[in-house]
Amino acid sequence: MSFSVPELEDAEVIFDIGYNAPVSHPLVARHIVRAKKKGCKIICVDPRLTETGRIATIYLPIKGGTNMLFLNAMAHVIVTEDLVDHDFIEKHTTGFADYAKEVAQEKYAPEAVAAATHLDPGDIRRAARLFASSKHTMTLWGMGITQFSQGVECVIACSNLSLMTGNYGHYATGVGPVRGQNNVQGTCDMGVLPNQYPGYQDVTDDAIRHKFERAWGVSLPAHVGLPLTYVPDKVLREPDPKKRIHAYYIIGEDPAQSDPDLPEIRRTLSAIDLVIVQDIFFNKTCEYADVVFPATAWGEHNGVYTACDRRFQRVRKLIEPQPGCKTDWEILCLMATAMGYPMHYDNTEQIWDEMRSLCPKFAGASYEKMVENHGVQWPCTEDSPDDTGTQYLHKDAQFATADGKGHFYYYPWTPAKELESPEYPLSLSTVREVGHYSVRTMTGNCRLLADLADEPGYIQMNPEDCQELGIANGDLVRVVSKRGHTITRCQETDRVSKGATYMTYQWWIGACNELTSAALDPKSHTPEFKYCACRVEKIDDQKQAERDVKAQYAAIRARMGIEVKEV
Ligand SMILES: Nc1nc2c(c(=O)[nH]1)N[C@H]1C(S)=C(S)[C@@H](COP(=O)(O)OP(=O)(O)OC[C@H]3O[C@@H](n4cnc5c(=O)[nH]c(N)nc54)[C@H](O)[C@@H]3O)O[C@H]1N2
Ligand SMILES: Nc1nc2c(c(=O)[nH]1)N[C@H]1C(S)=C(S)[C@@H](COP(=O)(O)OP(=O)(O)OC[C@H]3O[C@@H](n4cnc5c(=O)[nH]c(N)nc54)[C@H](O)[C@@H]3O)O[C@H]1N2
Ligand SMILES: [Mo]
Numbered sequence: 001m002s003f004s005v006p007e008l009e010d011a012e013v014i015f016d017i018g019y020n021a022p023v024s025h026p027l028v029a030r031h032i033v034r035a036k037k038k039g040c041k042i043i044c045v046d047p048r049l050t051e052t053g054r055i056a057t058i059y060l061p062i063k064g065g066t067n068m069l070f071l072n073a074m075a076h077v078i079v080t081e082d083l084v085d086h087d088f089i090e091k092h093t094t095g096f097a098d099y100a101k102e103v104a105q106e107k108y109a110p111e112a113v114a115a116a117t118h119l120d121p122g123d124i125r126r127a128a129r130l131f132a133s134s135k136h137t138m139t140l141w142g143m144g145i146t147q148f149s150q151g152v153e154c155v156i157a158c159s160n161l162s163l164m165t166g167n168y169g170h171y172a173t174g175v176g177p178v179r180g181q182n183n184v185q186g187t188c189d190m191g192v193l194p195n196q197y198p199g200y201q202d203v204t205d206d207a208i209r210h211k212f213e214r215a216w217g218v219s220l221p222a223h224v225g226l227p228l229t230y231v232p233d234k235v236l237r238e239p240d241p242k243k244r245i246h247a248y249y250i251i252g253e254d255p256a257q258s259d260p261d262l263p264e265i266r267r268t269l270s271a272i273d274l275v276i277v278q279d280i281f282f283n284k285t286c287e288y289a290d291v292v293f294p295a296t297a298w299g300e301h302n303g304v305y306t307a308c309d310r311r312f313q314r315v316r317k318l319i320e321p322q323p324g325c326k327t328d329w330e331i332l333c334l335m336a337t338a339m340g341y342p343m344h345y346d347n348t349e350q351i352w353d354e355m356r357s358l359c360p361k362f363a364g365a366s367y368e369k370m371v372e373n374h375g376v377q378w379p380c381t382e383d384s385p386d387d388t389g390t391q392y393l394h395k396d397a398q399f400a401t402a403d404g405k406g407h408f409y410y411y412p413w414t415p416a417k418e419l420e421s422p423e424y425p426l427s428l429s430t431v432r433e434v435g436h437y438s439v440r441t442m443t444g445n446c447r448l449l450a451d452l453a454d455e456p457g458y459i460q461m462n463p464e465d466c467q468e469l470g471i472a473n474g475d476l477v478r479v480v481s482k483r484g485h486t487i488t489r490c491q492e493t494d495r496v497s498k499g500a501t502y503m504t505y506q507w508w509i510g511a512c513n514e515l516t517s518a519a520l521d522p523k524s525h526t527p528e529f530k531y532c533a534c535r536v537e538k539i540d541d542q543k544q545a546e547r548d549v550k551a552q553y554a555a556i557r558a559r560m561g562i563e564v565k566e567v
Contacts, residue, residue, distance in 0.1 A: 002174030002393040003138060004309040004377065009034045010172040012134040016044045017158065018067065018144020018530075022051035023434045025178055025308075028140075043127045045070065046144060047429070048460070048502060049495040058127045063118040064429050064500055065531045067145050068413035069108075070117050070124070071157035075099075076108035077128035078164055084132070085166030092397035092405055093163050099408035118497070132165045139167075139175045143431075146177070147530040152523040153411040163406045169397035179308035181438070182298075186306035189362070189378070190355070194225035199359025215358055218341070227525035229259070229518065232268040247274040249335075251328060252295075254439040256284040258505065260516040260527040263484045278331055281441035282560045284508065294325045301327040302348050304370070310390070311375040312365050365389065416531035417519035420499065424481060424533035426465065427500045430516060431530075436506040444508070445562055455553045456510030458491040459536065460502040466492045471538050476545040478537040479503070481515035487549060488512075490536075501534065508556050509549060 008014065008031040021029035029052070036042060036055055044056035045067075053059040062070055078084055079100045089096045106112060110121035117124075131137055139162055145154040159175055167173045179185045191198035201208040209220050226234060231245060238244045248269070259265045269275060269288035277286050278293040286292050300321040304312050321327075326334075329351060336343035345351050349367050356363050364380040364387045373388050380389040399406045420427055435452035437443045444450070459479055461471070471477055473492040478485055479501075488503060488510035496502055503512035519528040539545045557564060 001176040001178070001309045002168065003172065003176060004311070004391050005031055005176075005307070007172045007392065008032060008138055008140075008176075009038065010136065011035050011040050011138040012136040012172075013130055013138070014040055014042045015131055015137060015139045015158075015161070016042060016046075016052050016056070017139070017141045018046065018146070019140050019142030019178060020046065020050045020052065020144075020432065021140070021142075021178070024142065024180075024432050026434070028178060032140075041130055043130060045127075047497065047500060048431075058123055058130065060119055060123055060127060061497065063116065063497075064427055065148065065416040065419075066113075066117045066413070067148065067154045068150055068157060068411060069113045070119065071154060071161070072103050072108045072413065073110050073113045073117070073124050074128045074131065074161055075103040075157070075164070076105075077110060077125050078132050078161070079104050080109075081125075081129070083129065084164045088166035088397065089164060092169070092399070093408060094403065094405050095408035096164065099160065099410045102410040131161060135166055135170070136172045137162070137165060137167045138173060141175075141177055143180075144530060146521075146524070147526055147528065149417050149519050149521050149528045150411070150414045151521040151526050153409075153414075156409050157411065159406075160408055163408060168399075168406065169392075169394045171392065174392060174394070176308075182307070183305040185308055185310065186304065186312075189306050194227050197358075198355050199361045201359070211358060215354070228253075228255075229520055229525045229527055231255075232261075232264050232518070235268045235271050236264070245272060247276070248272050249276045249278070250285060251278040252280075254279075254283040254285045254441065256288065257439040257508070257511065257513065259518075260513055260529060261483045261518040262511060262513045264518065265513075278328065279441070280325075282562075283439055283441045284560075287559060293331050294322075295328045295331060296321040296325050300325070303329075304348070304352060306378075307375070310377045312362075312370055312378065313375040314367065314370045417528055418482070418517050418532045420533045424535050425499070426534050426536060428479070428481065428512070428515060428532050428534040429500065429502050429530045430505050430512045431502050433504040433506065436504070438506065440506045440508065443506075455507055456486075456488045456549050457504055457507035457512075458489040458510070460491050460493050460496050461536065462496050462498040462500070463492050463494055464498045465501075465536070466490060469536055469538055471536070476539050476542060476549065478539055479512075479515060479534050480537060481517075481532055481534045483517065484514035486511055486514040487539075487545065501536065505529070509552050 005028055014032060014035060021032055041057040043058045044053040045060045045062050046053055047062050047064045110124035114121050139158055141158055162168050162175055195203055197203060197212055203209060203224060204222060209222060213220050234245045255265055256269060275289045276291045277289040278295050280295050280297040299318040302317050303315055305315055306312055333343040360381055361379045364382045365376040365378060369376050377389040377391060380387055398404050435449045471490050473490060475490045476487055477490050478487055505512050515534055516529055517532040
């Protein structure tokens with residue numbers, strides 16, 4: 001994120017696209033509400049009417065999968081109505097003239113994209129004018145733009161809008177990809193990426209690689225590793241046995257629930273020789289594990305988490321772990337040692353200080369500074385007390401590119417890879433709900449949260465679709481795609497448009513990843529979780545279906561070792 005979350009309160013315009021803060025990040029949502037109370041205008045682009053959409057100045061109920069068409073139309077209006085910041089563009093960017101020529105084409109006029117995007121051309125024009133009207137326009141995006149086969153290009157298109165309107169490089173402006181989990185930013189900071197070491201340093205850069213080799217006393221490969229989403233390929237379809245994956249060490253991830261196309265994931269996990277799962281609960285992937293390492297949870301260990309706005313924060317142990325559980329870093333040390341590389345640290349601060357010595361961006365972010373300043377935002381390059389970190393990036397519009405400038409790139413729209421068809425006439429998008437968390441190991445066993453929503457989850461459907469299929473609110477239904485099928489409950493709501501359906505990916509029985517497609521973005525390798533085609537089938541014998549769901553739920557919980565206390 002280029003800005004800090006609290007800066008949102010001083011935004012004059014918030015451009016919220018494909019991001020549902022009230023459900024996904026209630027603390028961020030609070031800042032959006034405060035901004036609104038201070039007079040901020042909100043543009044919300046989401047095919048479902050979210051709570052942000054409800055309080056928006058302009059709500060744009062976009063047809064799923066047409067983000068790029070819409071973003072190019074926004075750029076079209078800003079360019080053709082000459083709402084751009086000429087001075088900023090000239091001083092701080094390159095490539096604008098070529099980009100402007102492309103988006104100025106008539107095919108991107110709001111009137112021309114109306115049919116495909118399902119948006120009112122007047123609303124697009126109003127939104128573009130509002131976006132360009134302020135130097136405190138702040139953009140927030142989420143999975144609604146990134147979980148597409150054209151995710152990265154849409155992120156660049158959002159950045160273009162900020163560049164052309166001078167919305168970079170000062171307080172309360174810029175772009176905010178709001179990261180998912182409490183520490184997903186931290187895992188990337190620490191190099192849990194196929195192409196980079198800690199501190200965003202490329203594995204293909206010889207000087208960098210040699211630095212890590214010297215520090216660790218090992219030789220390291222010069223090639224980029226494999227992204228998570230290529231594991232099925234490298235297990236099921238790799239002809240060269242030497243290149244096939246034989247062992248899979250999974251730490252804090254539940255691919256058997258959260259990866260797309262679960263029938264294929266099950267084949268993959270069954271075909272691998274060795275599966276190790278390191279987790280705080282018995283998750284669905286554990287059913288395929290040869291070894292399970294029980295790890296400690298957040299209240300049971302010390303460490304550092306990075307928030308979405310680059311803020312390192314100390315976390316402290318509150319309680320002693322259960323006997324037999326170890327911290328993730330201790331387990332890794334034991335594994336490394338057992339494999340012939342003696343690895344030892346006395347505590348997390350030692351690990352942190354080694355990391356700082358190897359990562360220029362983080363070099364000044366000591367434990368001490370984190371405590372004194374309630375966290376430190378990177379980059380923090382100097383050890384001296386004066387360097388307290390970086391609140392917002394690209395100060396004075398100096399960008400982290402070779403020439404220090406922001407670059408414009410144009411991309412045409414590419415539709416989602418699987419569209420509605422006579423056999424699968426509905427679109428399916430998969431999203432989040434407020435009461436449950438990702439693979440539900442952490443929320444599924446809590447009675448209070450189960451009261452909010454429980455198995456087999458639900459599918460949001462427009463009332464007209466329900467009527468056509470003869471399905472009532474609350475009915476169990478079967479949902480089918482090219483990959484598989486699942487059972488869930490119909491939730492009738494006019495917040496979604498006709499022809500579009502939504503499921504959350506938290507459910508073990510109503511598992512939407514039985515249906516989703518593994519089409520990937522070629523740059524980020526992120527699956528197209530936000531679009532595939534499905535059909536919904538009515539179930540005639542509801543009583544039997546209810547009994548089946550209950551039995552399946554009991555069986556899954558028994559396999560997971562979950563004791564259910566009836567109250
Ligand atoms: N309660 C709860 N909170 C969570 C999580 C959880 O599981 N439960 N998970 C965490 C994680 S890992 C993450 S990554 C974040 C994600 O947080 P978000 O990005 O907010 O998550 P989603 O609900 O997946 O998607 C956001 C919105 O995209 C919209 N959308 C779908 N298709 C399109 C489209 O074609 N165009 C546009 N513009 N929008 C579209 C959906 O309707 C949805 O409202 O949430 C985190 N917070
Ligand atoms: N259909 C569909 N699928 C999706 C998405 C979607 O929008 N739609 N979103 C995708 C996204 S953005 C994400 S991030 C993934 C999330 O999917 P996952 O990463 O698989 O799910 P999480 O629930 O975040 O946690 C994974 C595991 O980590 C364990 N865990 C928690 N804390 C610790 C710890 O301290 N140590 C260890 N070792 N384990 C721990 C939990 O018990 C859990 O089993 O799902 C993806 N899958
Ligand atoms: Mo995520």
